[in-house]
Amino acid sequence: MPSEPLVAQHVLEFPGGYTRTTGPVIGRFLTELRAGRIVGVRTAEGRVLVPPLEYDPATGDSVTDEYVEVGPAGTVTTCAWVTQPRETHPLDRPFAWALIRLDGADTALVHAVDAGNPKALRPGARVWPVWRQERTGSITDISHFVPEVTRIVSPVRTEYRLQVGGALKTFLEGVERGVFLGGRCASCDKVYVPYRLSCPQCGSVIAEQVELPDTGTIATFAINNLPDPRAPEVPFVSAYILLDGADIPMIALVGGVPAHEVRQGMRVRADWVPESERTPSMANIRWFAPTGEPDREL
Ligand SMILES: [Zn+2]
Secondary structure, X not given: OOOOXXXXXXXXXXXXXXXXXXXXXXXXXHHHHHOOOEEEEEXXXXXXXXXXXXXXXXXXXXXXXXXXXXXXXXXXXXEEEEOOOOOOOOOOOOEEXXXXXXXXXXXXXXXXXXXXXXXXXXXXXXXEEEEOOOOOOOHHHEEEEEEOOOOOOOOOOOOOOOOOOHHHHHHHHHHHHOOEEEEEOOOOXXXXXXOOOEOOOOOOEOOEEEEEOOEEEEEEXXXXXXXXXXXXXXXXXXXEEEEOOOOOOEEEEEOOOOHHHOOOOOEEEEEEOOHHHOXXXXXXXXXXXXXXXXXXXX
16 A cells, blocks of 8 residues: 655754854954955965965965955856845845955955846846945855946937028928928029039029928938937838928938838938928928828939
C-alpha cells in the first residue's frame, strides 16, 4: 500500500532579531555609514577593500588599521535585473542588484540600483548613493543607488512677433482668402511663390501678380520622426511642393497618407481649415493631401 509522504513545515526565525557582534572592522564600516560616509580598509599590499574585511582575501594577511573614505559615487561592474521584487527587497519596484566599485576602492560592493528600466544600467554606468534620513549603522543606511544625472529635460519656449513686409503681407492676405499669390518676372517669365517684389534670378522688379491653384506636385520630401505641434502624427512628411504654374516649390506638410507612401511626383492639394477659422497665416493650410491623380514627372 503506497504511503503518503510525511511533510512538516519549519520556520527559523529570531523574533526581535538575532544579535551578533560586528568585530572592529565591520563595526567601523557601519559606524561610518551611520555618519553618512563609506570607508574601506587598506591591505598590507596597499589595496582598498570595500566593504572592509579583517583579512586580505588575496593573501590571507591581516589588513592594516588604515581606513580610507571612498565614493560616494562608483562604477557598476556587473548587474542583474530584478523584475519582481520580493517583500524583503530594498525597493518595491523593479530594480537591479549591482556590484559597484566605489571611487577609490579596489573591490566592489553589492547594492540595489533604482535605474527605472534594465536598459538604463549596464557595466560601466556611474551611480550615486541615496542615503536614508534616519541612519542606524547598517548597510541599509544607503537606501539604494541611482544612476548619475546625465541628462535633464528643460522646457523651451520662444515667442516671436514677426512684422511682415509688403510682399509677404500680400501673400498672406491671399492665403486668408484661400488662394496662393505668386509674382511673374517680366524679364525671365518665371513665377515665384510666395509672391515677392523682385526677381531672385535677374533682380528685376516684379509687377505682375498671379493667382495660383492650390494643387501641385511633390518635388522632394523628408520623413520626420521627431514630433512637431503642426504635424498630425509621427512620423510625418514635410515636402517641397511645386504648385501648378509656379517655377519654384514651397515647403509644406503632407498629410492624409501614410509617410511611407509619399513619393516624388505625387499630386497633392492643399487641405484648408474652414473659412471661419482663417487668419492671414500659413496655419490656414493643414497640409497637402494626395489628389489621387496619376504622378507627374517634374
Ligand atoms: Zn527675372
